[in-house]
Amino acid sequence: MSLLLVIDTSARPFEVALGRVGACLYSARAAAMTPNKQDLAAMVTEALRASGQSLRDLQGIAVNIGPGALGSVRSGVSFANALAYSLGVPVHPVTSFELMGFAAAAAQDRPVLCTARASDGQAYLGVFAAGRLSFMTFGALDALAPATVADLDRVAIAGDHRAALCTLLRNREVIDSGVDRGTAATYLQWAATGAGEARAFPEVATPITEDSALLRDAAELLR
Amino acid sequence: MRNLVLGIESSCDDTAAALVDAAGAVVASVKVAQTEVHRPYGGVYPELASRAHVAEIVPALHQTLADAGVGVEQIRAIGVTRGPGLIGPLLVGLNTAAGLGLGWELPVIGINHLRGHLRSADLEEARVKYPATILLVSGGHTILAYMEDPASIRLLGTTRDDSVGEAYDKVGRMLGLGYPGGPAVDRLAKTGTPSIRFPRPMIQQGLDFSLSGLKSAVSRHLEQAPDPRHEDVAASFVEAILELLVTKCRRALAEQPSQSLVIVGGVAASPQLRAAAAELCAELDVELCLPPLRWATDNAAMIALATWDYIEQGQQPRPVPDVRLSIVDY
Numbered sequence A: 001m002s003l004l005l006v007i008d009t010s011a012r013p014f015e016v017a018l019g020r021v022g023a024c025l026y027s028a029r030a031a032a033m034t035p036n037k038q039d040l041a042a043m044v045t046e047a048l049r050a051s052g053q054s055l056r057d058l059q060g061i062a063v064n065i066g067p068g069a070l071g072s073v074r075s076g077v078s079f080a081n082a083l084a085y086s087l088g089v090p091v092h093p094v095t096s097f098e099l100m101g102f103a104a105a106a107a108q109d110r111p112v113l114c115t116a117r118a119s120d121g122q123a124y125l126g127v128f129a130a131g132r133l134s135f136m137t138f139g140a141l142d143a144l145a146p147a148t149v150a151d152l153d154r155v156a157i158a159g160d161h162r163a164a165l166c167t168l169l170r171n172r173e174v175i176d177s178g179v180d181r182g183t184a185a186t187y188l189q190w191a192a193t194g195a196g197e198a199r200a201f202p203e204v205a206t207p208i209t210e211d212s213a214l215l216r217d218a219a220e221l222l223r
Numbered sequence B: 001m002r003n004l005v006l007g008i009e010s011s012c013d014d015t016a017a018a019l020v021d022a023a024g025a026v027v028a029s030v031k032v033a034q035t036e037v038h039r040p041y042g043g044v045y046p047e048l049a050s051r052a053h054v055a056e057i058v059p060a061l062h063q064t065l066a067d068a069g070v071g072v073e074q075i076r077a078i079g080v081t082r083g084p085g086l087i088g089p090l091l092v093g094l095n096t097a098a099g100l101g102l103g104w105e106l107p108v109i110g111i112n113h114l115r116g117h118l119r120s121a122d123l124e125e126a127r128v129k130y131p132a133t134i135l136l137v138s139g140g141h142t143i144l145a146y147m148e149d150p151a152s153i154r155l156l157g158t159t160r161d162d163s164v165g166e167a168y169d170k171v172g173r174m175l176g177l178g179y180p181g182g183p184a185v186d187r188l189a190k191t192g193t194p195s196i197r198f199p200r201p202m203i204q205q206g207l208d209f210s211l212s213g214l215k216s217a218v219s220r221h222l223e224q225a226p227d228p229r230h231e232d233v234a235a236s237f238v239e240a241i242l243e244l245l246v247t248k249c250r251r252a253l254a255e256q257p258s259q260s261l262v263i264v265g266g267v268a269a270s271p272q273l274r275a276a277a278a279e280l281c282a283e284l285d286v287e288l289c290l291p292p293l294r295w296a297t298d299n300a301a302m303i304a305l306a307t308w309d310y311i312e313q314g315q316q317p318r319p320v321p322d323v324r325l326s327i328v329d330y
């Protein structure tokens, strides 16, 4: 089975994992490093050394494309795109809601409403159901959260806005998954379900931003 | 043989990569400008600049290698701009360089963008006769520097507020000339007469610049004059800027005699500045060095050439961002 490197810089501390689909060999968060000096090259080198693997054995690089702290996400995506290009391997973009939703759904077995902070007090929202991210949008949490879950019978919540969601959705049966963020290692489990896609150069991974096409289309659906 | 440096530049609104040898020969150079991305905003919009860099940088690198027709085994090191500049764009370049450096097992050296500009005039052929006085005038920078040789650089003066390019762009906007305003202001100026006496801040002393007072005076004139003739305003503004630049260059050349005066940066494209500098140099018997504009504006070849200087001096600054690097910093 092919060796994959997973990079998650959507929040601090940054995280890397190394493993095969379904089997994590190594994962670490760089908690000890200061925010601007989380050296991804050093983290990856350490991951390879600690797990006795070689860079030449990598067959793909998964990277979290957000939503998350934008400057950090871009750092990770830029690094992943360049490393994948230099090794001639594909890059696998994954959203933070896929990692978060998969982690929360594993415990709750119901659709997960995923949330992440955006700028100006706004929020990203996504629905993870049946092993896939089925919906994602961006805007004011109070307006969007009830509309997003309107068609769901049961729902679990994950991410940055769990406390606010408990109040906003108090008329419904909501379970707090307790999941703040997914982990890089989650990718290896999620990919074992056949999810995830690889992109080979000249395609590159692109961070999710507030006006990604994905989000604009979703906002239309809610209207 | 590892005889090339790969330069990467992403400090502002150009995504660029280049391969350059130790003598400054440019084997390949690719630059993707974002002018159209920023035009609606009348200036560089940092968030959109970061996005465009992420999308363009690996394709630009690939194109550079393809154009050069060389393999990675010919690359000695990667030099990447670490500042000054916009933090988001800088992080894209630095992390891209880090990924390539890891994958290709190459050292990654953090380069001061301003050092790149100072060396830009020696790309393709050694043009600069040292010691040299250098005027760097662009949207981001206004700097007078003295170079004994490529390795010893002294800052003579810089701007205390706006850069020359910023002043041009802002006046261009006041005159309704769109973005970027510089070339349009120069063109309009040629059709007018410099009949308005705008201030020349700090012209009497020192080698520093201050341009916000001049910009405000133009703005006030446009508000208060009953029927301002735009071509005369442009001509008067350009005259004031030129007098400032030429006076400071003259003073710098008197204080530190130089063999050449080098003018780089986007404003070096100004025909008025080129003519005024030629006159000054003829009078002082100094060689005027105006490199091709593609090396005078932001590019990655100059970053690669500066990287060679660092390699030769045994310096290897870490590729960490520093948005406020000064010209005297490594």
Ligand SMILES: [Zn+2]
Pocket (backbone or CB within 6 Å): B113, B117, B138, B140, B141, B297, B298
């Ligand atoms: Zn520059």
